[in-house]
Amino acid sequence: VRTIGVLTSGGDAPGMNAAIRAVVRTGLYYGFKVLGIRKGYNGLINGDIEELTARSVGDIIHRGGTILQTARSPQFKTEEGLKKAMSMAKVFGIDALVVIGGDGSYRGARDISKLGLNVIGIPGTIDNDIGCTDYTIGYDTAMNTVQDAIDKIRDTAYSHERCSVLEVMGRHAGYIAVNVGISGGAEAVVLPEKPYDMDTDIIKPIIEGRNRGKKHYLVIVAEGVEGKAIEIAKEITEKTGIEARATILGHIQRGGSPTVYDRVMASQMGAKAIEVLRENKRNRIIVFKDNQLGDMDLDEALEAKKTISEDLIQLSRILSL
Numbered sequence: 001v002r003t004i005g006v007l008t009s010g011g012d013a014p015g016m017n018a019a020i021r022a023v024v025r026t027g028l029y030y031g032f033k034v035l036g037i038r039k040g041y042n043g044l045i046n047g048d049i050e051e052l053t054a055r056s057v058g059d060i061i062h063r064g065g066t067i068l069q070t071a072r073s074p075q076f077k078t079e080e081g082l083k084k085a086m087s088m089a090k091v092f093g094i095d096a097l098v099v100i101g102g103d104g105s106y107r108g109a110r111d112i113s114k115l116g117l118n119v120i121g122i123p124g125t126i127d128n129d130i131g132c133t134d135y136t137i138g139y140d141t142a143m144n145t146v147q148d149a150i151d152k153i154r155d156t157a158y159s160h161e162r163c164s165v166l167e168v169m170g171r172h173a174g175y176i177a178v179n180v181g182i183s184g185g186a187e188a189v190v191l192p193e194k195p196y197d198m199d200t201d202i203i204k205p206i207i208e209g210r211n212r213g214k215k216h217y218l219v220i221v222a223e224g225v226e227g228k229a230i231e232i233a234k235e236i237t238e239k240t241g242i243e244a245r246a247t248i249l250g251h252i253q254r255g256g257s258p259t260v261y262d263r264v265m266a267s268q269m270g271a272k273a274i275e276v277l278r279e280n281k282r283n284r285i286i287v288f289k290d291n292q293l294g295d296m297d298l299d300e301a302l303e304a305k306k307t308i309s310e311d312l313i314q315l316s317r318i319l320s321l
Protein backbone atom coordinates (compact mmCIF):
# COMPACT_ATOMS: atom_id res chain seq x y z
CA VAL A 1 0.00 0.00 0.00
CA ARG A 2 1.32 3.41 -0.97
CA THR A 3 -1.70 5.67 -1.33
CA ILE A 4 -4.49 5.84 1.21
CA GLY A 5 -7.86 7.50 0.74
CA VAL A 6 -9.75 8.70 3.81
CA LEU A 7 -13.42 9.64 4.07
CA THR A 8 -16.13 10.21 6.64
CA SER A 9 -19.55 8.68 5.98
CA GLY A 10 -23.05 8.58 7.48
CA GLY A 11 -23.80 10.70 10.54
CA ASP A 12 -21.05 13.08 11.64
CA ALA A 13 -19.58 12.90 15.12
CA PRO A 14 -17.26 15.09 17.20
CA GLY A 15 -13.77 13.60 17.04
CA MET A 16 -13.95 12.60 13.38
CA ASN A 17 -11.51 15.42 12.64
CA ALA A 18 -9.08 14.09 15.21
CA ALA A 19 -9.29 10.70 13.47
CA ILE A 20 -8.68 12.24 10.02
CA ARG A 21 -5.72 14.13 11.43
CA ALA A 22 -4.26 10.97 12.97
CA VAL A 23 -4.68 8.99 9.73
CA VAL A 24 -2.97 11.75 7.76
CA ARG A 25 -0.11 12.44 10.12
CA THR A 26 0.64 8.83 11.04
CA GLY A 27 0.32 7.93 7.37
CA LEU A 28 2.79 10.61 6.32
CA TYR A 29 5.14 9.62 9.14
CA TYR A 30 5.32 6.09 7.70
CA GLY A 31 5.73 7.25 4.12
CA PHE A 32 2.22 6.92 2.71
CA LYS A 33 0.50 9.44 0.51
CA VAL A 34 -2.92 10.37 1.93
CA LEU A 35 -5.87 11.61 -0.13
CA GLY A 36 -8.92 13.22 1.45
CA ILE A 37 -12.25 12.23 -0.13
CA ARG A 38 -15.06 14.72 0.42
CA LYS A 39 -18.72 13.98 1.24
CA GLY A 40 -18.46 10.29 1.97
CA TYR A 41 -18.85 7.74 -0.79
CA ASN A 42 -20.26 10.45 -3.08
CA GLY A 43 -16.80 12.01 -3.22
CA LEU A 44 -15.30 8.71 -4.28
CA ILE A 45 -17.88 8.32 -7.04
CA ASN A 46 -17.38 11.91 -8.24
CA GLY A 47 -13.62 12.16 -7.78
CA ASP A 48 -13.99 14.92 -5.18
CA ILE A 49 -10.53 14.07 -3.90
CA GLU A 50 -7.52 16.10 -2.77
CA GLU A 51 -4.14 15.26 -1.32
CA LEU A 52 -3.83 16.03 2.39
CA THR A 53 -0.66 17.29 4.01
CA ALA A 54 0.32 17.63 7.66
CA ARG A 55 -0.76 21.25 7.37
CA SER A 56 -4.16 20.56 5.80
CA VAL A 57 -5.15 18.84 9.03
CA GLY A 58 -3.78 21.62 11.24
CA ASP A 59 -6.17 23.45 13.54
CA ILE A 60 -8.91 20.83 13.33
CA ILE A 61 -8.45 18.60 16.38
CA HIS A 62 -10.73 20.80 18.49
CA ARG A 63 -13.45 21.15 15.88
CA GLY A 64 -16.67 19.12 15.81
CA GLY A 65 -18.17 17.82 12.58
CA THR A 66 -15.86 16.69 9.80
CA ILE A 67 -13.70 18.87 7.55
CA LEU A 68 -14.13 16.28 4.79
CA GLN A 69 -17.91 16.61 5.19
CA THR A 70 -20.12 13.57 5.07
CA ALA A 71 -23.10 12.24 3.16
CA ARG A 72 -25.54 9.45 2.76
CA SER A 73 -24.98 8.07 -0.72
CA PRO A 74 -27.87 6.11 -2.21
CA GLN A 75 -25.86 5.87 -5.45
CA PHE A 76 -23.12 3.91 -3.70
CA LYS A 77 -25.65 1.21 -2.87
CA THR A 78 -26.17 0.52 -6.58
CA GLU A 79 -24.01 -1.73 -8.76
CA GLU A 80 -23.31 1.19 -11.08
CA GLY A 81 -22.32 3.60 -8.30
CA LEU A 82 -20.04 1.01 -6.78
CA LYS A 83 -18.28 0.42 -10.10
CA LYS A 84 -17.84 4.16 -10.61
CA ALA A 85 -16.33 4.45 -7.13
CA MET A 86 -13.95 1.58 -7.83
CA SER A 87 -12.78 3.03 -11.13
CA MET A 88 -12.26 6.43 -9.49
CA ALA A 89 -10.16 4.75 -6.79
CA LYS A 90 -8.00 3.37 -9.62
CA VAL A 91 -7.77 6.79 -11.33
CA PHE A 92 -6.38 8.28 -8.12
CA GLY A 93 -4.19 5.24 -7.39
CA ILE A 94 -5.91 4.54 -4.07
CA ASP A 95 -4.63 1.22 -2.67
CA ALA A 96 -6.55 1.37 0.58
CA LEU A 97 -9.59 3.25 1.83
CA VAL A 98 -10.05 4.35 5.44
CA VAL A 99 -13.75 4.82 6.21
CA ILE A 100 -14.73 6.69 9.36
CA GLY A 101 -18.40 6.00 10.09
CA GLY A 102 -20.95 3.55 11.37
CA ASP A 103 -22.42 0.16 10.49
CA GLY A 104 -24.05 1.41 7.30
CA SER A 105 -20.74 2.73 6.07
CA TYR A 106 -19.10 -0.64 6.78
CA ARG A 107 -21.72 -2.36 4.64
CA GLY A 108 -20.74 -0.03 1.82
CA ALA A 109 -17.10 -0.79 2.59
CA ARG A 110 -17.76 -4.51 2.36
CA ASP A 111 -19.39 -4.04 -1.03
CA ILE A 112 -16.42 -2.17 -2.50
CA SER A 113 -13.95 -4.57 -0.86
CA LYS A 114 -15.56 -7.31 -2.96
CA LEU A 115 -14.38 -5.39 -6.04
CA GLY A 116 -10.83 -5.56 -4.75
CA LEU A 117 -10.31 -2.38 -2.76
CA ASN A 118 -8.74 -2.79 0.68
CA VAL A 119 -10.87 -1.03 3.31
CA ILE A 120 -10.22 -0.20 6.94
CA GLY A 121 -13.11 1.05 9.09
CA ILE A 122 -12.90 3.37 12.08
CA PRO A 123 -15.99 3.53 14.34
CA GLY A 124 -17.43 7.05 14.36
CA THR A 125 -20.92 7.78 15.67
CA ILE A 126 -22.32 9.50 18.74
CA ASP A 127 -24.79 6.62 19.22
CA ASN A 128 -22.24 3.95 20.22
CA ASP A 129 -24.43 1.51 18.30
CA ILE A 130 -21.76 -0.51 16.49
CA GLY A 131 -21.81 -4.15 17.59
CA CYS A 132 -18.12 -4.96 17.14
CA THR A 133 -16.74 -2.24 19.40
CA ASP A 134 -17.39 -1.06 22.96
CA TYR A 135 -16.61 2.53 21.99
CA THR A 136 -17.30 4.81 19.04
CA ILE A 137 -15.81 8.24 18.35
CA GLY A 138 -18.16 11.05 19.40
CA TYR A 139 -20.05 9.14 22.08
CA ASP A 140 -18.33 10.78 25.04
CA THR A 141 -18.74 14.29 23.64
CA ALA A 142 -22.44 13.71 22.91
CA MET A 143 -23.06 12.45 26.45
CA ASN A 144 -21.30 15.46 27.92
CA THR A 145 -23.40 17.75 25.75
CA VAL A 146 -26.55 16.07 27.04
CA GLN A 147 -25.30 16.33 30.60
CA ASP A 148 -24.71 20.05 30.15
CA ALA A 149 -28.28 20.43 28.89
CA ILE A 150 -29.65 18.39 31.81
CA ASP A 151 -27.90 20.65 34.32
CA LYS A 152 -29.45 23.71 32.71
CA ILE A 153 -32.91 22.19 32.48
CA ARG A 154 -32.65 21.08 36.11
CA ASP A 155 -32.23 24.70 37.26
CA THR A 156 -35.47 25.79 35.70
CA ALA A 157 -37.34 22.55 36.49
CA TYR A 158 -36.41 22.95 40.16
CA SER A 159 -37.55 26.56 40.26
CA HIS A 160 -41.01 25.63 38.98
CA GLU A 161 -41.15 22.17 40.53
CA ARG A 162 -41.62 20.72 37.07
CA CYS A 163 -40.86 17.44 35.44
CA SER A 164 -38.55 17.47 32.43
CA VAL A 165 -38.91 14.78 29.84
CA LEU A 166 -35.78 14.81 27.74
CA GLU A 167 -35.44 12.95 24.45
CA VAL A 168 -31.83 12.07 23.70
CA MET A 169 -30.26 10.59 20.57
CA GLY A 170 -28.91 7.08 20.07
CA ARG A 171 -30.84 5.77 17.07
CA HIS A 172 -32.16 2.32 17.97
CA ALA A 173 -29.91 2.02 21.02
CA GLY A 174 -30.14 3.39 24.55
CA TYR A 175 -26.42 3.79 25.35
CA ILE A 176 -26.53 7.57 25.65
CA ALA A 177 -29.86 7.43 27.52
CA VAL A 178 -28.85 4.98 30.24
CA ASN A 179 -25.57 6.78 30.96
CA VAL A 180 -27.00 10.28 31.12
CA GLY A 181 -29.85 8.84 33.18
CA ILE A 182 -27.27 7.94 35.80
CA SER A 183 -25.09 11.03 35.44
CA GLY A 184 -28.13 13.33 35.39
CA GLY A 185 -29.98 11.65 38.24
CA ALA A 186 -33.12 10.76 36.28
CA GLU A 187 -36.24 9.41 38.00
CA ALA A 188 -36.84 7.16 35.00
CA VAL A 189 -35.07 6.14 31.81
CA VAL A 190 -37.01 4.81 28.84
CA LEU A 191 -34.93 2.65 26.52
CA PRO A 192 -35.70 1.02 23.18
CA GLU A 193 -34.17 -2.23 24.50
CA LYS A 194 -36.66 -2.54 27.36
CA PRO A 195 -40.44 -2.55 27.33
CA TYR A 196 -41.78 -0.08 29.87
CA ASP A 197 -44.97 0.34 31.81
CA MET A 198 -46.11 3.93 32.22
CA ASP A 199 -47.56 3.48 35.72
CA THR A 200 -44.90 1.35 37.39
CA ASP A 201 -41.80 2.67 35.60
CA ILE A 202 -42.58 6.38 35.28
CA ILE A 203 -45.60 7.60 37.27
CA LYS A 204 -44.81 5.66 40.45
CA PRO A 205 -41.18 6.79 40.86
CA ILE A 206 -42.26 10.42 40.27
CA ILE A 207 -45.07 10.30 42.87
CA GLU A 208 -42.87 8.47 45.36
CA GLY A 209 -40.11 10.98 44.75
CA ARG A 210 -42.50 13.85 45.39
CA ASN A 211 -43.68 12.25 48.63
CA ARG A 212 -40.05 11.93 49.70
CA GLY A 213 -39.58 15.66 49.08
CA LYS A 214 -38.19 15.91 45.54
CA LYS A 215 -38.51 19.32 43.94
CA HIS A 216 -37.97 18.40 40.33
CA TYR A 217 -38.14 15.34 38.17
CA LEU A 218 -36.27 14.11 35.13
CA VAL A 219 -37.30 11.43 32.68
CA ILE A 220 -34.88 10.45 29.92
CA VAL A 221 -36.41 9.00 26.77
CA ALA A 222 -34.19 7.49 24.06
CA GLU A 223 -35.09 8.56 20.53
CA GLY A 224 -35.41 4.88 19.62
CA VAL A 225 -38.65 4.88 21.64
CA GLU A 226 -40.22 6.76 18.78
CA GLY A 227 -42.14 9.95 19.30
CA LYS A 228 -42.76 9.12 22.91
CA ALA A 229 -41.30 12.10 24.80
CA ILE A 230 -44.25 14.42 24.15
CA GLU A 231 -46.81 11.71 24.88
CA ILE A 232 -45.05 10.72 28.09
CA ALA A 233 -44.90 14.35 29.28
CA LYS A 234 -48.62 14.75 28.64
CA GLU A 235 -49.47 11.61 30.55
CA ILE A 236 -47.29 12.59 33.50
CA THR A 237 -49.12 15.92 33.78
CA GLU A 238 -52.50 14.22 33.55
CA LYS A 239 -51.75 11.51 36.07
CA THR A 240 -49.64 13.36 38.65
CA GLY A 241 -50.69 16.98 38.38
CA ILE A 242 -47.00 17.86 38.10
CA GLU A 243 -46.37 20.04 35.09
CA ALA A 244 -44.21 18.09 32.66
CA ARG A 245 -42.40 19.56 29.67
CA ALA A 246 -40.80 17.65 26.84
CA THR A 247 -37.49 18.77 25.36
CA ILE A 248 -36.12 17.13 22.25
CA LEU A 249 -32.42 17.91 22.24
CA GLY A 250 -31.85 16.95 18.62
CA HIS A 251 -28.76 17.84 16.65
CA ILE A 252 -27.15 19.88 19.42
CA GLN A 253 -25.93 16.46 20.53
CA ARG A 254 -24.02 15.94 17.31
CA GLY A 255 -21.94 19.10 17.41
CA GLY A 256 -19.36 20.77 19.57
CA SER A 257 -15.71 20.50 20.40
CA PRO A 258 -14.72 16.90 21.17
CA THR A 259 -13.82 15.91 24.73
CA VAL A 260 -10.30 14.86 25.65
CA TYR A 261 -11.46 11.25 25.65
CA ASP A 262 -12.83 11.46 22.12
CA ARG A 263 -9.74 13.24 20.84
CA VAL A 264 -7.38 10.69 22.33
CA MET A 265 -9.51 7.73 21.26
CA ALA A 266 -9.87 9.11 17.71
CA SER A 267 -6.13 9.75 17.52
CA GLN A 268 -5.37 6.20 18.62
CA MET A 269 -7.91 4.65 16.28
CA GLY A 270 -6.59 6.70 13.34
CA ALA A 271 -3.04 5.60 14.10
CA LYS A 272 -4.20 1.99 14.51
CA ALA A 273 -5.69 2.07 10.99
CA ILE A 274 -2.26 2.95 9.63
CA GLU A 275 -0.61 0.25 11.76
CA VAL A 276 -3.00 -2.34 10.33
CA LEU A 277 -2.12 -1.21 6.78
CA ARG A 278 1.59 -1.42 7.58
CA GLU A 279 1.01 -5.02 8.63
CA ASN A 280 -0.49 -5.58 5.16
CA LYS A 281 -3.83 -6.61 6.62
CA ARG A 282 -6.93 -6.32 4.47
CA ASN A 283 -10.53 -5.36 5.22
CA ARG A 284 -10.42 -4.72 8.94
CA ILE A 285 -12.42 -2.65 11.40
CA ILE A 286 -10.62 -0.89 14.25
CA VAL A 287 -12.31 -1.78 17.53
CA PHE A 288 -12.04 -0.98 21.22
CA LYS A 289 -12.92 -4.08 23.22
CA ASP A 290 -12.33 -4.87 26.89
CA ASN A 291 -10.34 -1.65 27.22
CA GLN A 292 -8.03 -2.57 24.41
CA LEU A 293 -7.55 -1.27 20.91
CA GLY A 294 -7.62 -3.97 18.24
CA ASP A 295 -8.83 -4.82 14.77
CA MET A 296 -11.40 -7.26 13.47
CA ASP A 297 -12.26 -8.83 10.14
CA LEU A 298 -14.84 -6.71 8.29
CA ASP A 299 -17.38 -9.51 7.76
CA GLU A 300 -17.03 -10.65 11.35
CA ALA A 301 -17.42 -7.07 12.57
CA LEU A 302 -20.69 -6.70 10.67
CA GLU A 303 -22.04 -9.82 12.38
CA ALA A 304 -20.96 -8.79 15.87
CA LYS A 305 -23.63 -7.85 18.40
CA LYS A 306 -23.45 -6.17 21.75
CA THR A 307 -26.05 -5.50 24.42
CA ILE A 308 -26.58 -2.67 26.82
CA SER A 309 -25.38 -3.42 30.36
CA GLU A 310 -28.16 -4.76 32.61
CA ASP A 311 -26.11 -3.62 35.60
CA LEU A 312 -26.20 -0.02 34.37
CA ILE A 313 -29.96 -0.19 33.81
CA GLN A 314 -30.46 -1.62 37.28
CA LEU A 315 -28.18 1.03 38.81
CA SER A 316 -30.11 3.84 37.15
CA ARG A 317 -33.27 2.48 38.82
CA ILE A 318 -31.74 2.10 42.27
CA LEU A 319 -30.18 5.56 42.23
CA SER A 320 -33.45 7.25 41.32
CA LEU A 321 -34.85 6.56 44.83
Ligand code: ADP
Pocket residue numbers: 009010011041071072073074075076077101102103104105106107108109111125
Ligand atom coordinates in the same frame (compact mmCIF):
# COMPACT_ATOMS: atom_id res chain seq x y z
P1 ADP B 1 -23.67 5.06 9.29
O1 ADP B 1 -22.38 4.72 8.65
O2 ADP B 1 -23.53 6.17 10.28
O3 ADP B 1 -24.38 3.85 9.83
P2 ADP B 1 -25.54 5.19 7.02
O4 ADP B 1 -26.31 4.01 7.45
O5 ADP B 1 -26.27 6.39 6.57
O6 ADP B 1 -24.57 5.73 8.16
O7 ADP B 1 -24.56 4.72 5.85
C1 ADP B 1 -23.69 5.62 5.19
C2 ADP B 1 -23.54 5.21 3.74
O8 ADP B 1 -23.04 3.89 3.65
C3 ADP B 1 -24.84 5.17 2.96
O9 ADP B 1 -25.21 6.39 2.43
C4 ADP B 1 -24.50 4.21 1.84
O10 ADP B 1 -23.78 4.83 0.80
C5 ADP B 1 -23.61 3.22 2.53
N1 ADP B 1 -24.46 2.09 2.98
C6 ADP B 1 -25.31 2.05 4.02
N2 ADP B 1 -25.95 0.87 4.12
C7 ADP B 1 -25.50 0.13 3.10
C8 ADP B 1 -25.78 -1.20 2.62
N3 ADP B 1 -26.67 -1.99 3.25
N4 ADP B 1 -25.13 -1.62 1.53
C9 ADP B 1 -24.25 -0.84 0.90
N5 ADP B 1 -23.93 0.42 1.28
C10 ADP B 1 -24.54 0.90 2.35
